[in-house]
Amino acid sequence: MARRARPVLGRRGVPLVAIAASALLLCACDAGSVDLILPTPTPTHEARPAVDAVPIGIAFAPLRGTPADAAALRHPSLAAKIDNHWDARPQIALNRTDLVYEELVEGGLTRYLAVWHSDVPDEVGPVRSVRPMDPLIAAPLGGIIAYSGGQQYFVDLMHSTPLLNLVGDEDDGTYFDRADDREIPHDMILAAAAAVAANAGLAPPPVQFAYGTADPLAAPALAATPTSRIDLVFSETSSPSWEWDPTTSVWLRSQEGTPDLEASGDRIKATNVVTLRVAIEWPYEEVPFTALTGTGEAWVSTAGRTAHGTWTKPDADARITLTADDGSTLRLAPGNTWIELVPNEGSAAFAP
Numbered sequence: 001m002a003r004r005a006r007p008v009l010g011r012r013g014v015p016l017v018a019i020a021a022s023a024l025l026l027c028a029c030d031a032g033s034v035d036l037i038l039p040t041p042t043p044t045h046e047a048r049p050a051v052d053a054v055p056i057g058i059a060f061a062p063l064r065g066t067p068a069d070a071a072a073l074r075h076p077s078l079a080a081k082i083d084n085h086w087d088a089r090p091q092i093a094l095n096r097t098d099l100v101y102e103e104l105v106e107g108g109l110t111r112y113l114a115v116w117h118s119d120v121p122d123e124v125g126p127v128r129s130v131r132p133m134d135p136l137i138a139a140p141l142g143g144i145i146a147y148s149g150g151q152q153y154f155v156d157l158m159h160s161t162p163l164l165n166l167v168g169d170e171d172d173g174t175y176f177d178r179a180d181d182r183e184i185p186h187d188m189i190l191a192a193a194a195a196v197a198a199n200a201g202l203a204p205p206p207v208q209f210a211y212g213t214a215d216p217l218a219a220p221a222l223a224a225t226p227t228s229r230i231d232l233v234f235s236e237t238s239s240p241s242w243e244w245d246p247t248t249s250v251w252l253r254s255q256e257g258t259p260d261l262e263a264s265g266d267r268i269k270a271t272n273v274v275t276l277r278v279a280i281e282w283p284y285e286e287v288p289f290t291a292l293t294g295t296g297e298a299w300v301s302t303a304g305r306t307a308h309g310t311w312t313k314p315d316a317d318a319r320i321t322l323t324a325d326d327g328s329t330l331r332l333a334p335g336n337t338w339i340e341l342v343p344n345e346g347s348a349a350f351a352p
Helices: 014-029 135-141 153-158 194-197
Strands: 078-082 099-104 110-116 144-147 164-167 176-178 188-191 229-233 240-243 250-255 272-285 287-291 292-303 305-313 321-324 337-343 345-350
Touching: 078 135, 078 164, 078 194, 099 135, 110 135, 135 144, 135 153, 144 194, 153 164, 188 194, 229 272, 229 337, 287 337, 292 345, 337 345
Parallel strands: 078 144, 099 337, 144 164, 272 337
Antiparallel strands: 078 110, 099 110, 176 188, 229 240, 229 345, 240 250, 272 287, 272 292, 292 305, 305 321
16 A cells, blocks of 8 residues: 655644645735645755846836837937928928927917937937027926027027037037028928937936826726817917827827828827916017916827826926826826927817
8 A cells, every 4th residue: 555645744733735825825815716726745855056037127218108228228318499380391200209399489380399319310300499498398308409599598598407508500510401402491400310429428318207008098087088189279370180090009190280291201190199288478579488387287198088187397397297187197108299388378179
């Protein structure tokens, strides 16, 4: 007759297998019922060799929230003032941006402060002059700011930030050039990759927004509503819009009812559209000033939904924080983002 193996006993005579099973049951008590299959222990007296685990680093692009190679992110961001006059279209490499801020300028037009970090193209443009609210937008990013020039007071405001200023009017041909196929003043092109490579020792940008899943507004508490179209009014002459494309999971941009294309021929697109209502002040005569400190109404649109909340920016150096109506953080989906700084006198509509 075969002898039955004696159980291995603990210090108080309780079988060790029973102790292990009890511990597993206690750990699983909050996770619903589970079936436990306990392996038959195989006694051994052989020493197991130690294994040196090699840690795997997981990096995320700070301005996109997407997985990325950590080594490829060790450089500064590049922010540039990009023209949005109709004679400046199509712009170069807007679909490779991490962030784009759209702001009201004189004449009812809008202009962009576009930011590249995770994917820096060889060229961007057309580059135009700086405006008084741009230090409020660019200062939290650090790194490089590029623009063609501007009123001296506005240029001095930007020089007072910790950013490295690249100014087209002061350039000796190192980074800025004029495109033969564009008309002045909509023809200044920046050698973006060369500018970043030459200043690679500057620190990478800090995170600007909170990121979640590909559908970060799905929680019922956020009360997000289905959205197929966003219609924005900056002025009588500027009315951009976005349409949700469920086949590619992106927002597609139009301006004044016409599909908005970049120089590559592709439709301008965004994973997230963040709409902020902002006050417009006039301390500089005909130049409007976007008051981007304090707090105001906000909407986050992503994955075909829109959630309402508030934006907060306590001072010039602080990043913008987004808070849902229920008090939780409004998170973006990983990907590129357009931030629409819509005047309080304008409008924002979100169609189901």
